[in-house]
Amino acid sequence: MLQVAGPLKRSDVRQFELLFDLIPDIFFYIKGTTGRWVTCNIASLRLLSLTKRHEIFGAREESFFPPLIAEAIKQDDLNVIRNQVRIINKFELIADERGQLIWVVTNKLPILNKSGEALGLAGVTRILPESDALPGPLERFREVIAHIENNIALPIRVPDLAAMAGMSESHFRRRFKAAFGVSAQEFILRTRLLAASRIIANSADPFSVISLRCGFSDQSYFTRQFARFFGQSPKKYRLRWRSS
Known part of the structure; x- marks a missing residue:
């Protein structure tokens, strides 16, 4: 689990962005308490066919993925946030920037404040080429x-x-x-x-x-x-x- 001192601040988020923008083959993202997107790295923007980071803020999964995939991702996210569980090395199917399906491995951790309350989640996803x-x-x-x-x-x-x-x-x-x-x-x-x-x-x-x-x-x-x-x-x- 990831813990922060108080509410998730823009300065906290920016540190993650700077780090994961340097890793082109990893999709990094942060989502809020309802599972909506807060931010992501450049690789994730490319995956979702977006160009500016502000375009991702508040977005839902169904904006980017086929219905069954979007629903599965949403349920996983809410489980991580509400029940404070971790998802480790989950093998799953998503759609790439061309709308074609790809197999990936996903890891997600809840973000908690000092009181143990969930503020959202942070996740990383990696494409499996074969x-x-x-x-x-x-x-x-x-x-x-x-x-x-x-x-x-x-x-x-x-x-x-x-x-x-x-x-x-x-x-x-x-x-x-x-x-x-x-x-x-x-x-x-x-x-x-x-x-x-x-x-x-x-x-x-x-x-x-x-x-x-x-x-x-x-x-x-x-x-x-x-x-x-x-x-x-x-x-x-x-x-x-x-x-x-």
Whole structure:
């Protein structure tokens, strides 16, 4: 936990900004008691497609991320602030400055005054370029994650993943959800959607072809899941990405 003498002052915040502005591959941020953004470093501004620090003040997650991701981040933030818990090395999915999904590792700590009252939180998030970079506690799942990423066009069964990890299926399901915050099935689905979003943004391929390449045998199901996660259809996603 981080402790300050009194209310969070601009001078306190500025010290963090100066430090983390020097680290281009780390996203640093401070949020207030309601989870709204207070400040961040330059790398975070770039991630959120902003140019000036004042633009972030008071912003909510839904201004930057797809609905399901925004809600998950918001719930984590409120848990850190209200219950004064720490989030350490959480593996999660966010959207980058192009609106495409990326895997990251996040750490968050509550900021408290001397009386122990929460003033907000401070967090750092780091991009994981590939599954080989999994942090220590998640290393046991490295082979599983690589298998999912390399076989998105094929059927992927949870019992097979459990065997790969050397666990019973029930134990694997529990440990996987504890490690990644989502079930193995949801993780597979999001990995497929991640791959699909990249193809949609960078090609003119028909959505029927993209859905098959990413493991969706039913295009209508693919469209529903894509809209559920991104808050817009594949067609609108492509148009928005191209217009930006």
